[in-house]
Amino acid sequence: xSARVLDSLPADDRLHAVVRVGLHAHGWAGRQGxxxxxxxxxxxxxxxxxxxxxxxxxxxxxxxxxxxxADQLEEALHIENIGMAYAARMLLGSDTIEERQLYxxxxxxxxxxHAALTPFVPRLEAAGTPAPFLSLLERLVVEGDxxxxxxxxxxxxxxxxxxxxxxxxxxxxxxxxxxxxxxxVDDEARHHGSGVILAPRLPAGDAAVDVLTSFLDMVRVxxxxxxxxxxxxxxxxxxxxxxAALSQLRxxxxxxxxxxxxRRLLEKAGATAIVAALHSRGRxxxxxxxxxx
Numbered sequence: 001x002s003a004r005v006l007d008s009l010p011a012d013d014r015l016h017a018v019v020r021v022g023l024h025a026h027g028w029a030g031r032q033g034x035x036x037x038x039x040x041x042x043x044x045x046x047x048x049x050x051x052x053x054x055x056x057x058x059x060x061x062x063x064x065x066x067x068x069x070a071d072q073l074e075e076a077l078h079i080e081n082i083g084m085a086y087a088a089r090m091l092l093g094s095d096t097i098e099e100r101q102l103y104x105x106x107x108x109x110x111x112x113x114h115a116a117l118t119p120f121v122p123r124l125e126a127a128g129t130p131a132p133f134l135s136l137l138e139r140l141v142v143e144g145d146x147x148x149x150x151x152x153x154x155x156x157x158x159x160x161x162x163x164x165x166x167x168x169x170x171x172x173x174x175x176x177x178x179x180x181x182x183x184x185v186d187d188e189a190r191h192h193g194s195g196v197i198l199a200p201r202l203p204a205g206d207a208a209v210d211v212l213t214s215f216l217d218m219v220r221v222x223x224x225x226x227x228x229x230x231x232x233x234x235x236x237x238x239x240x241x242x243x244a245a246l247s248q249l250r251x252x253x254x255x256x257x258x259x260x261x262x263r264r265l266l267e268k269a270g271a272t273a274i275v276a277a278l279h280s281r282g283r284x285x286x287x288x289x290x291x292x293x
Contacts, residue, residue: 023111023112037174038065038066038069039173039177040068040168040172040173041065041171041173042061042065043171044168044171045065045223046226046248046249046250046254047064047065049248050230050245050248050249051244051245052230052245056234060233060234063233064230064234067232068225068229072225073117075134077121078134079134080110081114082134082137083106083110083113083153084110085141085142086141086149086153088103089141089142090103090106090146099198106191106194109187112187113183113184116183132218136214136215140152140153141153144207144211145207147203147207148205148207148211150195150198150202151195151208151266152211152215154191154192154195155192155196155265155266156212156215156262156265156266158192159188159192159261159265159268160258160261160262161188161192162185165182165185166181166182192265195269196269200270204271208271209274209278212262212278212283213278216262216278216284217283219255219258219259219262220259220285220286221255222246222251222252222255222286222292223246223249223251226249227246227249230245239293242293243293246292247289251286251289251292252288254286255286255292259284259285263275263278
């Protein structure tokens with residue numbers, strides 16, 4: 001199964017009007033476009049010190065930034081799409097009225113996030129195929145057990161999302177998009193906080209270790225999406241050139257910071273046994289540029 005955005009109804013379908021009314025009732029301001037240009041500059045992606053980017057023509061540099069932004073925003077859209085499915089699955093498995101209320105509100109939040117992000121995606125160049133972790137996430141939501149879903153999605157990914165979206169909002173040159181991202185950060189904080197409360201009540205086991213092992217393997221390789229965007233715009237690179245680019249992107253520092261954040265999120269939720277298992281597998285060690293190239 002691959003991560004995907006579901007098909008949309010035709011523009012004149014009457015259900016659109018009903019959905020819009022519901023979204024407005026929950027605080028959605030309506031579809032808002034954004035001005036031209038790229039939302040994030042080269043510094044936001046660590047590209048300012050990468051030879052392949054610095055030496056490229058301005059048009060190529062712009063194309064790289066457009067592709068990085070497109071990848072980032074389409075990935076966010078996929079995550080919000082999967083988040084709606086996650087909340088629905090968790091709502092159906094709830095044991096208390098309060099849990100049902102919680103997941104009903106999370107589903108509404110994810111629907112609002114999806115609606116708010118959607119206008120920003122088509123204006124950018126088409127992105128590549130979704131990152132592998134999106135397929136992993138969708139499989140987990142559809143096939144995984146409840147405890148593993150809770151730990152991986154609400155504790156790890158929502159916690160990671162707070163840090164990720166906060167950074168995107170802070171560096172964003174588009175004030176409208178920055179406001180959307182800031183709203184998402186506020187909602188993710190509630191989602192993550194409730195996950196930290198619930199995770200010790202529903203301890204995850206070996207299945208979570210396996211899912212997180214796969215996820216951390218994707219984190220350990222560093223900013224591969226940025227490297228892929230660079231290669232896609234400037235042309236193929238030899239292995240030594242890829243190693244140099246990853247070194248200049250500070251891949252070990254980038255991946256190491258993400259891995260440390262994930263470890264702390266797990267420890268915060270009391271998942272010490274899972275942290276120990278992942279540590280014994282070496283999954284908190286970032287790969288070197290030579291290993292990741």
